[in-house]
Amino acid sequence: MKILEMLRLSELGLSQREISQSAGCAKSTVGDTLIRCRNKNVNYQTALTMTDERLQELLFPDLKAKRKAEPDWEYIHGELARHKSLNCRAAK
Numbered sequence: 001m002k003i004l005e006m007l008r009l010s011e012l013g014l015s016q017r018e019i020s021q022s023a024g025c026a027k028s029t030v031g032d033t034l035i036r037c038r039n040k041n042v043n044y045q046t047a048l049t050m051t052d053e054r055l056q057e058l059l060f061p062d063l064k065a066k067r068k069a070e071p072d073w074e075y076i077h078g079e080l081a082r083h084k085s086l087n088c089r090a091a092k
Contacts (some may be wrong), residue, residue, distance in 0.1 A: 003055055006033050007044040033059065 002023045015023045016034070020027040036059040037043070047055055056063065 003033055003037070003057065004044065004047050006030055007037060007042070007047055010034055011044050036060070 002025065005023050006019055014022070016027050016030045020030045020040060023030065037047075040058055042055070042058065050058070
């Protein structure tokens with residue numbers, strides 16, 4: 001995960017510009033992420049003990065609320081099985 005890499009490189013003393021080039025993201029993203037980590041007292045060693053999901057929830061709690069609910073795949077599968085020509089009608 002990029003957050004772990006950002007923390008690791010930051011603790012090695014790399015600049016935000018160098019970290020952004022290595023992680024493949026904007027310098028502002030690196031700065032924002034490192035500030036969020038600092039505010040939550042998360043360093044590289046602490047982050048290693050967390051799952052990616054937990055780390056993401058801790059640093060970016062507002063993103064979880066924006067996620068869309070997963071579709072009811074069983075219902076969709078059942079409807080497609082019941083209506084064999086459903087896809088053909090939708091494509092016309």
